[in-house]
Amino acid sequence: MSKDNEILVSLRGRLVNGQFDPGQRLQPEKLRTDYGCSASTLRETLFRLSTEGLVDFQEQRGFRVPRLSRKLQHELTLMRILLEGEGACLSIRLGGVAWEARLSAAHHQLSHIEMRVGSEPPAGHILELWSNAELEFHQTLIGACDSDTLKRTHRIIYNQFRQQLITTGQKFVFIPENVEQHKAILDAALDRDEPLIRRRIHDHLARNLMQPEAMPV
Amino acid sequence: MSKDNEILVSLRGRLVNGQFDPGQRLQPEKLRTDYGCSASTLRETLFRLSTEGLVDFQEQRGFRVPRLSRKLQHELTLMRILLEGEGACLSIRLGGVAWEARLSAAHHQLSHIEMRVGSEPPAGHILELWSNAELEFHQTLIGACDSDTLKRTHRIIYNQFRQQLITTGQKFVFIPENVEQHKAILDAALDRDEPLIRRRIHDHLARNLMQPEAMPV
DNA sequence: AAAAGCAACAATCTCGAAATTTTCAAGAAT
DNA sequence: ATTCTTGAAAATTTCGAGATTGTTGCTTTT
Numbered sequence: 001m002s003k004d005n006e007i008l009v010s011l012r013g014r015l016v017n018g019q020f021d022p023g024q025r026l027q028p029e030k031l032r033t034d035y036g037c038s039a040s041t042l043r044e045t046l047f048r049l050s051t052e053g054l055v056d057f058q059e060q061r062g063f064r065v066p067r068l069s070r071k072l073q074h075e076l077t078l079m080r081i082l083l084e085g086e087g088a089c090l091s092i093r094l095g096g097v098a099w100e101a102r103l104s105a106a107h108h109q110l111s112h113i114e115m116r117v118g119s120e121p122p123a124g125h126i127l128e129l130w131s132n133a134e135l136e137f138h139q140t141l142i143g144a145c146d147s148d149t150l151k152r153t154h155r156i157i158y159n160q161f162r163q164q165l166i167t168t169g170q171k172f173v174f175i176p177e178n179v180e181q182h183k184a185i186l187d188a189a190l191d192r193d194e195p196l197i198r199r200r201i202h203d204h205l206a207r208n209l210m211q212p213e214a215m216p217v
Numbered sequence: 218m219s220k221d222n223e224i225l226v227s228l229r230g231r232l233v234n235g236q237f238d239p240g241q242r243l244q245p246e247k248l249r250t251d252y253g254c255s256a257s258t259l260r261e262t263l264f265r266l267s268t269e270g271l272v273d274f275q276e277q278r279g280f281r282v283p284r285l286s287r288k289l290q291h292e293l294t295l296m297r298i299l300l301e302g303e304g305a306c307l308s309i310r311l312g313g314v315a316w317e318a319r320l321s322a323a324h325h326q327l328s329h330i331e332m333r334v335g336s337e338p339p340a341g342h343i344l345e346l347w348s349n350a351e352l353e354f355h356q357t358l359i360g361a362c363d364s365d366t367l368k369r370t371h372r373i374i375y376n377q378f379r380q381q382l383i384t385t386g387q388k389f390v391f392i393p394e395n396v397e398q399h400k401a402i403l404d405a406a407l408d409r410d411e412p413l414i415r416r417r418i419h420d421h422l423a424r425n426l427m428q429p430e431a432m433p434v
Numbered sequence: 435a436a437a438a439g440c441a442a443c444a445a446t447c448t449c450g451a452a453a454t455t456t457t458c459a460a461g462a463a464t
Numbered sequence: 465a466t467t468c469t470t471g472a473a474a475a476t477t478t479c480g481a482g483a484t485t486g487t488t489g490c491t492t493t494t
Contacts, residue, residue: 002276002447002485027475038449043476044261051268053366059219060455060476075366082303086295149270149292149377153370160366219455219477244445255479260446277446277485 007035008045015054015065016159017128018166026055026063053160066160068168076161077208083154084201087142088185089194095144100190106140107186109133114179131162137182141189141201165208175207224252225262232271232282233376234345235383243272243280270377283377285385293378294425300371301422302415304359305402309409312361317407323357324403326350331396348379354399358406382425392424 011031014020026046028039035042050057056064066072091099110133117126135158142154181204188197228248231237243263245256252259267274273281283289308316327350334343352375359371398421405414 004447005276029475039476040257040450040478041448044264047261047265048268051265059222062476071363072366075364078303078364079366079370082299086299147292147295149289149296149374153296153374157366157370221477246445256446257448257480258478279446 003037004041004044007037007041008048010035011045012049012052012054012159015049016162016166017131018163020065022065022067022167024065026065028063052156054163066163068164073161073164073168074209076157076164077205079157080154080161081202081205083150083157084138084142084205085198087145087147087150087154088189088197088201090145090147090150091142092189092192092194092197094146099140099144102143103137103140103186103189106133106137107182110137110182111179114182127166131166134178135162141185177207178204220252220254221258221261224254224258225265227252228262229266229269229271229376232266233379233383234348235380237282239282239284239384241282243282245280269373271380283380285381290378290381290385291426293374293381294422296374297371297378298419298422300367300374301355301359301418304362304364304367304371305406305414305418306411307362307364307367308359309406309411309414311363316357316361319360320354320357320403320406323350323354324399327354327399328396331399344383348383351395352379358402394424395421 020026028042028046031042032039046055046063047057049055050063054066056066058064110130113126113130113133117130138158139151139155142151145151181200184200185197185204188200237243245259245263248259249256263272263280264274266272267280271283273283275281327347330343330347330350334347355375356368356372359368362368398417401417402414402421405417
């Protein structure tokens with residue numbers, strides 16, 4: 001893999017895992033030390049990430065980590081409901097037993113982690129583990145739909161969502177209700193009930209639509 | 218505006234207007250002549266456009282104009298139905314009289330052009346004119362929704378759609394039924410009938426879901 | 435004749451530095 | 465005291481060249 005691509009993957013990972021502070025400047029000259037490459041290479045990468053929404057770019061003013069924004073989180077949630085709802089319904093229509101199996105497996109993994117963390121909001125490495133498992137579940141959910149475009153769009157939206165939420169504070173990421181809600185989504189998928197899965201995906205994500213008090217932004 | 222950005226806008230325009238052949242290589246060294254800049258600058262720009270889906274990139278193999286693909290067109294149509302349906306409904310809820318006025322204006326412009334071209338498939342400059350008017354109408358349709366994310370996503374999808382369709386052959390772009398369909402969408406918007414506008418947007422775009430014979434790809 | 439190996443060529447990838455623009459702080463003027 | 469200039473410092477933008485990798489056509493081998 002080209003250096004360029006390695007850096008892209010690594011930086012994207014750091015961004016979605018909240019390893020930079022919101023609003024922090026991302027200067028090619030500074031980041032060089034982390035990757036041992038030239039500033040131009042990093043500039044290239046940062047431009048790519050800016051098109052994905054993970055980095056803010058302003059002409060002649062450089063790159064920054066996006067700031068936290070309630071409105072953006074709201075918008076991203078709406079998009080997730082839309083894309084995952086549609087993708088899940090398409091998957092129900094097109095997916096076979098193999099898909100059901102993958103989804104069950106993903107749910108099993110996820111619920112196993114959720115059991116372990118109990119009602120404590122996970123932190124650090126555990127948080128990343130849980131977050132990856134949740135991503136896997138939601139990606140598998142739409143995985144049997146035949147639209148690469150939808151999947152790619154969803155991945156971009158999800159990354160932005162995760163970047164926002166993970167830096168917002170871990171207590172908002174994990175909620176005990178998740179366990180039952182994920183189970184409910186799985187059941188609807190196995191029952192191949194499209195309207196029901198739409199509703200359950202909506203209910204599952206809608207909690208992000210109004211996080212009243214206590215949000216640091 | 219920085220040179221970088223000028224080139225981005227210009228290249229994007231050329232790509233969505235079908236001024237390159239599908240599958241054609243886009244080599245920084247070759248494109249230099251068009252823009253009088255260095256290859257590195259063009260490489261940067263091409264990377265950005267690849268994230269938008271307007272350019273294909275393969276590691277160590279450079280950039281290419283995406284090939285025509287029935288499947289991709291199908292997927293993009295599905296995404297348009299999803300995004301424009303949702304965006305239009307949100308606009309209906311949030312838009313005021315000013316939005317109705319803008320939409321009427323956009324429709325008036327569009328139908329004026331559609332009258333002029335009659336049933337002949339437009340070509341060359343007229344095609345571009347019509348295509349811009351159609352974009353304006355569809356963008357205004359979702360313009361009053363308060364989600365920048367949805368609008369940005371829609372713009373990216375629409376650009377890819379236009380790139381595919383405009384190079385496919387002009388006869389597929391323009392269809393006489395468009396005139397009535399656009400009118401029907403406008404009416405549903407002014408009536409603020411959400412289910413109806415969803416259905417009409419679907420019917421309007423669904424013609425792209427099955428273009429049976431005679432497609433050059 | 436077909437396949438494998440090789441060498442010359444072309445394109446991509448990476449880099450560091452020059453040119454341009456912005457930022458910031460100190461001093462002058464109102 | 466506030467605003468306006470000025471100039472040095474820092475950051476971004478742009479560039480062309482060297483390093484690396486892929487491609488092409490020719491030769492050799494089986």
